[in-house]
Amino acid sequence: MLRTRAQFLTRTIARSYATSAGPHALVFLEHRDGVIDAGCLSALSAAKELGGEVTGIVVGGPEQLKEVIPKAQKLEGLSALLHSSSAQYASPIPETISPLLEKILSNLAFTHVVAAHSSSAKSLIPRVAAKLDVPAISDVTSVEHNNAENATTFTRPIYAGNAIATVRAPSSIPIKFFTVRSTAFKAAGTDGPEAKSSEVESVEVTDPPTQHIRTEITKSDRPDLGVASRVVSGGRALKNAETFKATLEPLADVLGAAIGASRAAVDAGYADNSLQVGQTGKVVAPELYMALGISGAIQHLAGMKDSKLIVAINKDADAPIFQVADLGLVADLYDAVPELVQKLKP
Secondary structure: OOOOHHHHHHHHHHHHHHHOOOOEEEEEOOEEOOEEOHHHHHHHHHHHOOOOEEEEEEEEOHHHHHHHHHHHHOOOOOOEEEEEEOHHHOOOOHHHHHHHHHHHHHHOOOOEEEEEOOHHHHHHHHHHHHHOOOOEEEEEOEEEEEOOOOEEEEEEEEOOOOEEEEEEEOOOOOOEEEEEOHHHOOOOOOOOOOOEEEEOOOOOOOOOOOOOOOOOOOOOOOOOOOOOOEEEEEOHHHOOHHHHHHHHHHHHHHHOOEEEEOHHHHHOOOOOHHHEEOOOOEOOOOOEEEEEOOOOOHHHHOOOOOOOEEEEEEOOOOOHHHHOOOEEEEOOHHHHHHHHHHHHOO
């Protein structure tokens, strides 16, 4: 039987991986509107720290991949790129992507599977790992591979970031799955040498148990919360959505900052869920984090305490936020914030 060029390239890669020494990581690269997600660049950096070969995998609709593949090939640290296109992958869901990853991992000798700790990957990676009967490690902040023992050691935060667990995946685990906290690893560059690419035939899923209905994205001209160098966040003390917006936006505008919110503010309807910072929201580590009217619940601190400079404004002098703040102001935020905006204006 004649092999297609894609099959030949895939089998060639498989043979080279099976005979070469050291770890070989597969990085799941997510993208939206033709742009590789920033968290995946951190996942790529984590994969590079393993010290071996790194291959990326991108999936999507045919038109999407035409735009994404050339960008993915230029990511620094990639030695190869796999891609698979299908109408089912245009709006990927774990139920349709997981069979493809199972197929790839059964044909190619990868030792690690890496992804950003995103909503999508948090559902996809454990699903594939369970299918292959191996554990998955989530939200890792460091990684170290021992070639002699073929074991990998990870650290990850537990108890809302109040303790750090060290986890060792021994050689008895053939493929080590893990997701990466994006703030713990520097983003990989996007202008490296072009990696070779090959196509993997899609795996069509008939009658999937879930279907993608729609994607709702909050449009904003502000920096993305997950990667912004400055963040201004508000809490439940801001009373309502109108006050939240009127108080935080002028300060964010003058600082060029992204806007965040505590879970209490999100639950109260002051801000969209995409702005939530904390254990059940986004984890950020900007150069400047301003907490306005946020008491400092442990769940919120888990999402921002790695920020370089934390500034808190709260009228309660005993608020827990002051225990982690580098600069604290005990004052009514409705007086302090407008005055601060006026002083910061050029």
